[in-house]
Amino acid sequence: MNIPQTCNAVVLNGPSDFSNGQITLPSLKKGEVLVKMAFTPVNPSDLAFLTGNYGLKKAFPVVPGLEGSGTVIASGGGFLANNVLNKRVACSAPAAGNGTWAEYMITDGNKCIALKPEVSLEQGSMFFVNPLTALSFSKQAKKTNADLVVLTAADSALAKMILFFMKNAGIPVLGIVRKPERTAPLETEGFKKVISSSDSDFQNNVKAFTKGYRNVMFFDALGGGSLSYSLLNALPDKAQMVIYGRLDLTEPGFSPQDILFKENIIRGYWLSKEAGRKSLIEILLDVRKVQKMLTSGFETKIQDTVGIADIAEGLDKYVKNMSAGKVLLKF
Ligand SMILES: NC(=O)c1ccc[n+]([C@@H]2O[C@H](COP(=O)([O-])OP(=O)(O)OC[C@H]3O[C@@H](n4cnc5c(N)ncnc54)[C@H](OP(=O)(O)O)[C@@H]3O)[C@@H](O)[C@H]2O)c1
Numbered sequence: 001m002n003i004p005q006t007c008n009a010v011v012l013n014g015p016s017d018f019s020n021g022q023i024t025l026p027s028l029k030k031g032e033v034l035v036k037m038a039f040t041p042v043n044p045s046d047l048a049f050l051t052g053n054y055g056l057k058k059a060f061p062v063v064p065g066l067e068g069s070g071t072v073i074a075s076g077g078g079f080l081a082n083n084v085l086n087k088r089v090a091c092s093a094p095a096a097g098n099g100t101w102a103e104y105m106i107t108d109g110n111k112c113i114a115l116k117p118e119v120s121l122e123q124g125s126m127f128f129v130n131p132l133t134a135l136s137f138s139k140q141a142k143k144t145n146a147d148l149v150v151l152t153a154a155d156s157a158l159a160k161m162i163l164f165f166m167k168n169a170g171i172p173v174l175g176i177v178r179k180p181e182r183t184a185p186l187e188t189e190g191f192k193k194v195i196s197s198s199d200s201d202f203q204n205n206v207k208a209f210t211k212g213y214r215n216v217m218f219f220d221a222l223g224g225g226s227l228s229y230s231l232l233n234a235l236p237d238k239a240q241m242v243i244y245g246r247l248d249l250t251e252p253g254f255s256p257q258d259i260l261f262k263e264n265i266i267r268g269y270w271l272s273k274e275a276g277r278k279s280l281i282e283i284l285l286d287v288r289k290v291q292k293m294l295t296s297g298f299e300t301k302i303q304d305t306v307g308i309a310d311i312a313e314g315l316d317k318y319v320k321n322m323s324a325g326k327v328l329l330k331f
C-alpha cells in the first residue's frame with residue numbers, strides 16, 4: 001500500500017477564514033489509523049466550528065470536520081487500530097489536530113466503526129453526531145417517563161432520527177417548524193402533531209394540543225431568540241427543556257418568572273461531553289443500535305455531494321436550505 005505524505009484538504013486558518021490547501025501526514029503512532037476519506041457531511045456543528053462558535057477549539061491552521069466515512073488503509077498497530085485495517089468505516093476526528101475534511105485523516109482506531117455491508121459510505125459518514133444524540137434523547141425521555149416529546153427544528157435530520165427512536169419507545173412527538181407548508185408532510189412521517197411557529201395563534205395552538213400531558217420533555221435546537229421560551233411557557237407546568245443547539249444566534253428572550261411559576265427545568269446537552277463519560281460496553285451497545293437503524297431502511301436526506309474544490313458553494317447551498325438535506329463533501 002502506498003502511504004501518501006501529503007494530501008488535499010480544507011484548511012481553516014482562523015475563524016471564518018478557510019481555503020483549499022495541502023497538509024502533511026505525519027507517521028502513525030501506535031493506536032492510530034490512516035483513513036482514505038470517502039464522504040463527510042456538513043453539520044451545524046461544523047458551521048459553528050468554522051466560525052469559532054463551537055464548544056471544541058483547536059489550534060490553527062486545522063482541517064475542520066467532525067465525522068465522515070472511508071477506508072482504513074494503514075494502522076499504527078495495537079488491537080483497536082489493527083481491527084479496522086482495510087475496512088470501510090465510519091470515523092470521527094481526533095480531539096486535537098486535523099479533522100475529516102481532507103483526502104486522508106489520521107485518527108484513533110477507537111474512533112472508527114466498521115460499517116455493515118448494507119450501509120453505504122454516504123449514510124455511514126453521518127454515523128456519530130446525530131444518531132448518538134437521537135439515541136441519547138430517547139434514553140433520557142424513557143428515563144424520565146416522558147409522555148410527550150417536543151422538538152423545535154422538527155424538519156432537521158436529527159429530528160427525523162429522534163422521531164425514529166421515540167416511535168420505537170412509544171412516545172408521541174410534537175414538532176415545531178417555521179415553514180407552515182411542512183406541517184402536513186411531517187405529520188405523515190409520524191409526528192403526532194406539527195405546529196408552525198409562524199401561526200398567529202402559535203402559543204394557543206401549543207396549549208390546546210399539550211394540555212392533557214403531564215410529563216413533557218422539550219428538546220430545543222434554537223437556544224436563542226424568544227420562540228423556544230414562549231413555547232416552553234405554553235407547555236404544561238414542570239416541562240423540562242434541554243437546549244442542544246444554537247441555530248438562533250440572537251440573545252435568548254425569556255422571563256425568569258415564567259420559568260419560576262411553571263417550575264420548569266432548563267439544562268444543556270452536548271454529545272461530546274456525554275460520550276467521554278460512557279463505558280466501552282455502553283458505546284458498543286449504542287453503536288449496535290445505530291447500525292440497526294441504518295440497516296432498517298432509515299436514511300438521512302442528502303441534497304448534494306460536492307468536491308473539495310467546491311466547498312464554498314456547498315456550504316452556501318446547505319446554509320440556504322438546511323431542511324432540503326445534508327450536503328456531503330466527496331473525496
Ligand atoms: N448538542 C449536541 O451534542 C448536538 C448533536 C447533534 C446535533 N446538534 C444540533 O442539532 C441541530 C440540528 O442538527 P441537524 O444536523 O439535524 O441539522 P439540519 O438537518 O441541517 O437541519 C437544520 C434545521 O434547522 C432549522 N433551522 C435553522 N435555523 C433555524 C432558526 N433560526 N429557527 C428555526 N429553525 C431553524 C432548519 O429549518 P428551515 O427549513 O426552517 O430552515 C432545518 O430544518 C443543530 O443545532 C445541531 O448543532 C447538537
